[in-house]
Amino acid sequence: MWNSKRAPLTRAVPVLFLLLALLAVRAPALHAQSPYGLAARQTIPFVASIGTDRVAQWSTEIYVHNPSLMPFTVEPTYFGAVMTATPGRLACPTQILSPGATTEFSLQSLCPLNPGNNYGRLELTSLLPIGPSTGESPDPADRIFLASARVAGPGARYFTVEGFPQGNLSGNKSFAEAAGLKSGLVDGSQWRTLCFATALDETTPVFVRLVDGTGAPIGAFASAPLDPNTNTEMQIFNDVFTAVGAPPGNYRDVTALFSTFVQGGQGGAGVFGFCRVIDVTRDRDAFQIAKYLDNDDEGKEFRTPVSQTRYGRDLVVVSEIDPDDMLGQTNLHVAYFQHPDRIRCELRFTSPHSTFDQIQMRLIDPDDQVVAGGAHQTFFTFDAEEKSVRHNGQNGRWMVEVAPDRGYLDQTCSLCLHSGGREVTPYTLTCSSGNGHNQLDIIGHSTMQCVKDGSKEALCSFDTPYNPARSWY
Numbered sequence: 001m002w003n004s005k006r007a008p009l010t011r012a013v014p015v016l017f018l019l020l021a022l023l024a025v026r027a028p029a030l031h032a033q034s035p036y037g038l039a040a041r042q043t044i045p046f047v048a049s050i051g052t053d054r055v056a057q058w059s060t061e062i063y064v065h066n067p068s069l070m071p072f073t074v075e076p077t078y079f080g081a082v083m084t085a086t087p088g089r090l091a092c093p094t095q096i097l098s099p100g101a102t103t104e105f106s107l108q109s110l111c112p113l114n115p116g117n118n119y120g121r122l123e124l125t126s127l128l129p130i131g132p133s134t135g136e137s138p139d140p141a142d143r144i145f146l147a148s149a150r151v152a153g154p155g156a157r158y159f160t161v162e163g164f165p166q167g168n169l170s171g172n173k174s175f176a177e178a179a180g181l182k183s184g185l186v187d188g189s190q191w192r193t194l195c196f197a198t199a200l201d202e203t204t205p206v207f208v209r210l211v212d213g214t215g216a217p218i219g220a221f222a223s224a225p226l227d228p229n230t231n232t233e234m235q236i237f238n239d240v241f242t243a244v245g246a247p248p249g250n251y252r253d254v255t256a257l258f259s260t261f262v263q264g265g266q267g268g269a270g271v272f273g274f275c276r277v278i279d280v281t282r283d284r285d286a287f288q289i290a291k292y293l294d295n296d297d298e299g300k301e302f303r304t305p306v307s308q309t310r311y312g313r314d315l316v317v318v319s320e321i322d323p324d325d326m327l328g329q330t331n332l333h334v335a336y337f338q339h340p341d342r343i344r345c346e347l348r349f350t351s352p353h354s355t356f357d358q359i360q361m362r363l364i365d366p367d368d369q370v371v372a373g374g375a376h377q378t379f380f381t382f383d384a385e386e387k388s389v390r391h392n393g394q395n396g397r398w399m400v401e402v403a404p405d406r407g408y409l410d411q412t413c414s415l416c417l418h419s420g421g422r423e424v425t426p427y428t429l430t431c432s433s434g435n436g437h438n439q440l441d442i443i444g445h446s447t448m449q450c451v452k453d454g455s456k457e458a459l460c461s462f463d464t465p466y467n468p469a470r471s472w473y
Helices: none
Strands: 002-005 041-047 059-065 071-080 088-091 096-097 101-106 118-125 147-154 158-162 174-187 189-199 203-213 218-227 234-237 251-259 271-279 282-290 301-306 316-318 327-337 342-349 358-365 370-374 379-383 400-404 406-407 424-437 442-453 457-462
Touching: 041 147, 041 271, 059 096, 071 158, 071 271, 071 282, 096 101, 174 271, 174 282, 189 203, 189 218, 189 251, 203 271, 218 234, 251 271, 301 358, 316 327, 316 400, 327 424, 342 358, 342 400, 370 379, 400 424, 400 442, 406 442
Parallel strands: none
Antiparallel strands: 002 101, 041 059, 041 118, 059 101, 059 147, 071 088, 071 096, 071 118, 147 158, 174 189, 174 251, 189 234, 189 271, 203 218, 203 251, 271 282, 301 424, 316 424, 327 400, 327 442, 342 379, 342 424, 358 370, 358 400, 406 457, 442 457
């Protein structure tokens, strides 16, 4: 059964798992939350419906919240783990989400699972096939939702699992890391760690390596195929220390590295890894989600050097000034910084013949205020401060403005320093931030006033304050 409730959806960071052989171990209730999660296609990485004559009953409640003002349909797909009663891909009946409502249903009532032990991941999508209208809005922005699940066992045992927008997941060009793993006798308790990996609708191998607190490898590696088409959607590394061939002993402060190649991923398909760390002596559990060490995402890089446009043209400022109008032209690079953060940007000249007085830069915040850099500056570091200080607490569109500093009067001048084509100054812009940002593309230009410096050159100045009316795109 499922029903709709007009109440906010409680979201939770995915705390995962149970292993059939260890279901008798008590897991205390665990809670955590994440503020972001709206998307039209999401994965809940762990759901379960388990019950036999010999094993305690486990179930999963799923919650999906529709924040929009119109109803739409969500299509669920269950992907069962290997060696379970319902392995592989299973289409489940669609659900209609009412406007502003939270829809609740159990995994068992939602999907036609085979009797027995079932666990895996659940994918939810509201994206319509491209084609004739179904009567619902075809606009993807009208079909975003929140999702989470609660996996519950006997008594008060349960844990919550967040829905993850699949567009946020990495191609795993490096590793995904789950830290804080233990094994053996540590701090007076006996510990055991189990790790899991699931595919995301694509075939890929998964590799798991362990490193100690100094980064030194422990054992070799474990690997397994992930292939939703052959019912191997989720793989279990039951006691990951044994799986990688770790020497017998007691381990603490260990990190598991998940990847799609032994020495790190090479892009392509993603993999979702997580571990369960069990204090066997005290009947306690901890759940670790593997976090990507790279983001493989041009929309969010932490250090971005750009010297060319997407089309392979060098970034340049025109350092040649028409002596009749004495106007220079700037480049406006868009930057989606996320405050609070520290922002650092610098310019360097691509041409070895450039001099350091020919270019300048400054930073403009989302409210069109100049906050860093300025006249003759080729470097700045800026603290974006706390959330409420800028743009009413919201992330917005920042701009890095790059401009000529000292320009040449153009070739119509008989005393100019050169002849021939336009004089330009190629440059490389590099920005870094603690929260990540986009690719610093040029979105437009602005004019600036220049004045003659003798008969051969011109000095150019930024508009102060920044004047959007003098910009064009």
